[in-house]
Structure formats: C-alpha cells, structure tokens
Amino acid sequence: MIHLEDIHRSYGTGDAATPALADITLDVPSGAFVTVVGTSGSGKTTLLNIIGGLDTDYSGTAVVSGKNLRKMSDRELSRFRNLTVGFVFQHFNLLEHLDALQNVALSAFFSAEDHKAAERAEEVLVRVGLQDKLKKLPGQLSGGQKQRVAIARAIFSRPRMILADEPTGNLDTNTGGQIISLFESLNQDDDLTIVAVTHEEFLFKNATLALHLEDGRLVNGQKP
Amino acid sequence: MKPGKLSRIISQNLRRNRKNLVFSSVGLVVGISSFFFFIALGHGIKHTVATEIFPVDANRIQVVPRTAQFDALAGGRIIDDEALQQFSAISGIKAVYPRMKLAFLASSKMDGRSIPPAALSMIAKIPGITPGMLGAVKDVRMWLEIMGNGIDPRLVRDDMVAGEFADPQPGQPIPVMLSRRMIEIYNTSFAKARNLPEINEMLLPFIPPLPLTLNHSFISRHVQGNELQTRMKVVGLSHHAIMGGITIPLETAKKYNRQFAGERAAQTYDAAILEVESSDWLGHAQENVNRLGFDIDLSEKRMAESVGLIVTLVTLGFSLISLIIVGIAAVNIAHTFFMIIFERRREIGLMRALGASRADIRAIILGEAGFVGVIGGAMGMGLGIAGCLLVDFLVVKVLPDFPFKPDSFFAYPTWLFFGAILFAVAFCVLGAYFPARRAAAMDPSAALTGR
Numbered sequence: 001m002i003h004l005e006d007i008h009r010s011y012g013t014g015d016a017a018t019p020a021l022a023d024i025t026l027d028v029p030s031g032a033f034v035t036v037v038g039t040s041g042s043g044k045t046t047l048l049n050i051i052g053g054l055d056t057d058y059s060g061t062a063v064v065s066g067k068n069l070r071k072m073s074d075r076e077l078s079r080f081r082n083l084t085v086g087f088v089f090q091h092f093n094l095l096e097h098l099d100a101l102q103n104v105a106l107s108a109f110f111s112a113e114d115h116k117a118a119e120r121a122e123e124v125l126v127r128v129g130l131q132d133k134l135k136k137l138p139g140q141l142s143g144g145q146k147q148r149v150a151i152a153r154a155i156f157s158r159p160r161m162i163l164a165d166e167p168t169g170n171l172d173t174n175t176g177g178q179i180i181s182l183f184e185s186l187n188q189d190d191d192l193t194i195v196a197v198t199h200e201e202f203l204f205k206n207a208t209l210a211l212h213l214e215d216g217r218l219v220n221g222q223k224p
Numbered sequence: 225m226k227p228g229k230l231s232r233i234i235s236q237n238l239r240r241n242r243k244n245l246v247f248s249s250v251g252l253v254v255g256i257s258s259f260f261f262f263i264a265l266g267h268g269i270k271h272t273v274a275t276e277i278f279p280v281d282a283n284r285i286q287v288v289p290r291t292a293q294f295d296a297l298a299g300g301r302i303i304d305d306e307a308l309q310q311f312s313a314i315s316g317i318k319a320v321y322p323r324m325k326l327a328f329l330a331s332s333k334m335d336g337r338s339i340p341p342a343a344l345s346m347i348a349k350i351p352g353i354t355p356g357m358l359g360a361v362k363d364v365r366m367w368l369e370i371m372g373n374g375i376d377p378r379l380v381r382d383d384m385v386a387g388e389f390a391d392p393q394p395g396q397p398i399p400v401m402l403s404r405r406m407i408e409i410y411n412t413s414f415a416k417a418r419n420l421p422e423i424n425e426m427l428l429p430f431i432p433p434l435p436l437t438l439n440h441s442f443i444s445r446h447v448q449g450n451e452l453q454t455r456m457k458v459v460g461l462s463h464h465a466i467m468g469g470i471t472i473p474l475e476t477a478k479k480y481n482r483q484f485a486g487e488r489a490a491q492t493y494d495a496a497i498l499e500v501e502s503s504d505w506l507g508h509a510q511e512n513v514n515r516l517g518f519d520i521d522l523s524e525k526r527m528a529e530s531v532g533l534i535v536t537l538v539t540l541g542f543s544l545i546s547l548i549i550v551g552i553a554a555v556n557i558a559h560t561f562f563m564i565i566f567e568r569r570r571e572i573g574l575m576r577a578l579g580a581s582r583a584d585i586r587a588i589i590l591g592e593a594g595f596v597g598v599i600g601g602a603m604g605m606g607l608g609i610a611g612c613l614l615v616d617f618l619v620v621k622v623l624p625d626f627p628f629k630p631d632s633f634f635a636y637p638t639w640l641f642f643g644a645i646l647f648a649v650a651f652c653v654l655g656a657y658f659p660a661r662r663a664a665a666m667d668p669s670a671a672l673t674g675r
Contacts, residue, residue, distance in 0.1 A: 075581045082579020089672065093574045097240050110579035174445040209377060224546045
C-alpha cells in the first residue's frame with residue numbers, strides 16, 4: 001500500500017536548511033493500522049503529508065497505492081487525494097459556515113464523478129453515529145462530534161487509506177477513545193489502511209505497526 | 225472542476241464575504257457607471273451630429289465640377305447629361321441624383337394680411353398654436369431674396385409629408401423642400417423671439433401656399449425679362465434641401481432655368497450625388513469620377529468627421545477617467561482578495577487535501593472575482609442609465625431650447641450593455657489574478673499547519 005524509500009525532506013535552503021525527515025524507508029501493507037509517534041518536530045506530520053501527496057518537495061521515492069507520487073502532475077495528485085486518501089486533522093478543519101452534511105460533501109466539488117453527494121454524506125454521517133446532527137453547524141457540535149464529522153468527510157469518497165494527524169489531540173481521553181474505536185472499526189470492517197500520528201500511543205491498542213520518529217529518522221517500525 | 229460545482233462553491237464563498245466585496249466594489253460601480261455615462265453621451269452627441277447637424281450617408285458621394293484653376297484649364301468638365309450617363313456606367317453605382325442651381329433670381333413677399341381666412345382658421349386649429357402666435361402670423365411682413373436649387377425627387381422620397389414633390393401642373397404651386405437644419409435654427413431662435421409657431425412636419429399640411437416671384441429681385445437691378453408670379457407649397461423637410469433657400473423638383477428647376485437663363489443653364493448641373501451598391505465601392509467610384517475630370521465634395525463629410533473626432537476625443541478623455549477609477553477599483557479588489565485568501569489560508573489547504581487542484585483554486589478565486597464583476601458591472605450600468613436619464617430630464621427642465629437640441633443627449637449602442645459588464649468582469653478578474661495565482665501556488669501542507 002505504502003512504499004517509501006530513502007525519503008529526505010528539509011525546510012529552508014542552504015545553511016538555513018533544517019532536516020525534517022532523513023533516510024525514511026518503510027513498507028506498509030494494505031489494511032494496516034499504523035501509528036506514528038515521536039516528539040514535536042520529529043517529522044510525523046511531514047511524513048503524513050508526503051504519504052498523502054500534500055508535500056512533494058522531498059527526495060527519494062514514495063509509492064502509494066501503486067502510484068509514484070513525485071511523478072504525478074498536480075491534477076493527478078489532486079485526483080489521488082480526492083479518491084485514494086482521506087485526511088483527518090487535529091483541529092478538525094471544518095468550515096464554520098457549512099453544516100455537517102455540507103462539510104462532509106465538500107470533496108464532491110473536486111470529484112469528476114457525479115455521485116449523489118447529499119445521500120453519500122448522510123450515509124457516512126450515519127456510519128459515524130451522527131444521524132441526528134446532519135444540519136448542525138460546527139459551532140453547534142462538541143469536539144468529539146466535530147472529529148466524527150471530519151472522519152465522515154475523510155471516508156466520503158470511499159478512499160483506501162486514512163491519514164490522521166493527531167486525531168485525538170484536541171479531545172479528552174474518553175472521547176479520544178471513542179474516535180480510536182471508530183478508526184478501528186473502519187480498519188477492520190471496511191478494510192481501510194489507517195496511518196495515525198499521535199502522542200497517545202497507548203490509546204491505539206489495536207495498531208498493527210508503530211513507527212517511532214526521532215529527529216526525522218525512523219527509529220524502529222514494529223508491531224507494538 | 226465542473227461548471228455547476230464551481231458556481232455552487234463560488235456562490236457559497238460570495239455569501240460569506242459579501243460585506244468585504246460590497247465595499248471593495250463601490251469603486252467599480254462608480255467607474256462603470258461613469259464609463260457607461262460618458263460613452264452613452266459621446267454616442268448620443270455623435271448621433272445628433274451625424275443625423276441632425278451634418279447628416280452623412282455612407283453610401284453616397286457628391287460629385288462637383290473641378291474648381292482648381294489649373295484643373296479647369298487642363299480640361300475640367302461641367303456636369304451635363306453626358307456626364308450623368310458616364311457616372312451611371314461606373315460599376316458599383318446604384319443611382320445618380322443630379323442637382324441643379326436656379327440660374328435666375330427670385331423673391332418672395334410674404335404678408336400675413338393676405339393669408340386667406342380659411343387658411344388662418346385651419347392654422348388656428350393646430351395643437352399648440354396660441355392666439356398670440358396667430359396674431360404674429362397675421363402680422364408677418366417679409367421680403368425675401370430666394371435662392372434655390374432643383375433635386376431629383378427620388379432623393380427626398382421619404383421626406384414628403386404635405387404633397388407630391390414633382391413638377392407641378394400649370395397653375396399649381398411649386399412644391400418645395402426646406403432644409404431641416406434651417407428649420408431647426410428658425411424654430412429655436414427666430415420663431416421663439418417673434419412668437420411665431422414652430423415649423424414641423426405636422427404643421428406643414430396647414431401652411432398655405434406662399435407667394436413666389438421668379439426672375440425678380442428686391443436688390444438687383446440687372447434682372448432682364450419678365451417676372452413670373454407663382455406660389456410655392458412646402459411639402460417636406462429634408463437634409464438634402466439647401467440651407468438658405470428652397471429646393472424644388474429637378475424638372476421644375478430645368479424648366480425655369482430654360483425660361484429665364486437659357487438652354488445651357490437648363491442642361492448644367494452643379495452637382496450629382498452618386499449612390500454606390502455598398503461602401504466597398506466608394507474607392508472605386510471616387511477613382512473613376514476623378515478620372516472623368518470631376519471632384520468629390522467632401523466638405524460635409526470632413527465637417528462631420530471633424531466634429532465626430534472632437535466628440536470622440538472628449539469621450540475618450542472622460543472614458544480614460546472612468547478607466548482610472550475602475551483601475552483603482554481593481555487594485556482595491558486585488559487587495560480584498562489578498563485579504564480573503566489570507567483569511568482562507570487553512571480552508572484552501574483543506575480544499576487541496578480534499579482533491580482541489582491548483583487550477584480549481586485559481587478558478588474559484590477568479591470565478592468569485594468574475595461574479596463580483598458581473599454584479600458590480602450591472603449595478604454600475606444601472607447607475608449610469610439613471611445618470612443619463614437624470615441629465616436628460618434636467619436638460620429638458622432647465623436648459624432653454626437651442627438649435628439641434630436633441631430629445632436625448634445619450635445613445636445606447638447594444639455593445640455598451642455587454643461592454644460595461646465585460647469591462648467590469650475583466651478588471652475584477654485582472655485584480656484577482658495575482659491573488660488567485662498566489663492561492664493556487666500555496667503549499668497545502670504549509671497552509672494546513674499554518675506554517
């Protein structure tokens with residue numbers, strides 16, 4: 001599913017260049033549940049962005065779902081993000097002026113397919129347990145509900161992989177546990193590959209692989 | 225992105241930012257309204273010049289004998305029937321309309337007291353005629369030296385409103401056409417000052433035949449032969465009629481020229497108007513006319529062109545001011561969009577994460593700008609039209625009548641309506657171009673993390 005080989009990524013240029021990732025080589029099989037842990041600035045989010053095709057300014061090879069991301073045009077990468085990857089963020093990134101249904105269906109605007117967006121959005125909101133919050137604005141939802149909306153948005157286009165950047169970082173432990181249960185359910189029932197960056201590794205009891213990053217280097221990749 | 229989806233996302237974003245966009249498009253509305261106003265004003269004035277003051281027919285040219293002495297010595301010709309035939313034979317010529325000066329003197333002694341009572345009572349019934357005007361008509365005493373020419377009746381076919389313009393039967397009054405320009409000056413200056421009724425096409429049928437004496441002058445003592453007392457009846461107003469005199473049917477002019485000035489005068493035309501199939505033939509016709517030894521009289525055309533040029537330059541000047549206003553508005557719009565993009569940085573990053581390409585982001589921003597342009601352009605156009613109507617209203621209310629005062633100072637060519645909108649859209653899109661480029665070039669991972 002994910003094949004990274006000798007990935008290097010720095011921010012800035014020349015003497016001011018700060019390495020964010022170095023010598024990253026790894027393989028993640030399809031259907032895996034991967035956690036990425038490490039201290040702040042260890043390169044976790046950068047790794048996620050590279051896998052998700054949001055960051056292409058690196059050296060090395062990143063092949064995701066059989067596609068070499070660096071060889072793709074902007075349009076192809078956009079289509080890849082639209083159809084193959086679902087993103088979940090720590091701060092939810094919901095648009096405040098749109099209700100839950102509209103937030104979930106946002107990616108339909110950028111899809112070439114003409115699927116029934118409203119029906120699909122409702123279906124995925126039901127899937128994450130928000131059938132009674134369809135018309136609620138983000139401001140009317142709790143943190144856990146917002147993250148569920150964000151997860152519904154991530155699975156709207158039926159992607160093969162979810163990339164979650166500290167999805168429980170803004171939630172209390174109990175709500176965070178519920179969100180992780182939802183990820184586990186998506187991983188097991190829907191066979192979605194999940195890569196989650198977290199500081200709370202202990203919550204991800206069912207992860208199949210834990211990656212530890214330190215100063216941009218992969219310290220180990222092992223079954224937790 | 226498909227157009228339907230694009231328009232939905234644009235309308236969502238516009239609703240959110242309407243306050244910012246309304247403020248930034250105020251300049252656009254003002255600029256477009258002034259652009260619309262000045263272009264309409266320029267067109268209106270040009271239209272008045274071209275149709276009322278110096279009417280120019282694009283498919284007609286006026287041929288005159290050569291006037292330069294050298295040319296005359298070198299074989300300049302008079303316009304006679306043979307020349308007319310040669311003009312007709314030029315390819316592309318659709319019709320030839322000869323014009324002949326009256327080669328004898330004429331006069332008219334008008335006396336209001338001699339107007340028959342029946343004619344006076346008819347005049348009294350005309351709407352707008354006041355008893356004071358009727359009194360002024362009765363008091364008219366005018367001794368006029370009359371100049372005149374004869375023209376081909378086909379030229380003024382559309383101008384006849386009070387009778388046939390053709391050589392009259394014996395005993396009948398001579399039909400005459402008067403110059404529209406001369407009547408305009410009479411109406412706005414002469415008639416008003418003397419409380420006389422204004423002359424217009426509605427009034428013509430009620431004007432009784434007026435006295436006309438041929439081969440007579442109040443001034444010159446060199447008139448030979450007998451005078452002829454007759455009458456003239458104004459049957460229409462035409463741009464083809466001469467300014468300071470009367471225009472009569474060509475056959476009538478020939479007949480009286482023959483009677484009072486001889487056969488040569490009856491066979492010599494002072495000009496001929498050539499009508500070409502289309503303006504494409506004008507150059508060819510002019511070449512052949514010159515080759516035959518004649519000149520083209522371009523004085524009216526040149527006058528119209530000169531006035532038109534002045535109006536165009538003034539309009540351009542004002543339009544330039546409008547352009548500057550719209551240009552400043554575009555800068556303002558650019559600033560607003562830079563601000564909007566800064567505010568929406570994370571949202572743009574999210575859209576990129578959800579599958580928006582750079583082109584999609586660019587299209588969204590430019591689409592929003594285009595929509596602002598359409599709305600701003602339409603509002604500016606509305607304001608411009610309101611300004612035109614207000615000025616027209618004030619001119620009618622406030623300004624006194626003057627020659628060639630038009631019903632409206634403005635003309636609205638169809639392109640102006642589309643042009644104003646397109647102009648607004650173009651400037652808005654131009655203003656949003658760099659913000660859109662910046663938004664499209666945004667690194668999505670940096671935008672999402674706020675880096």
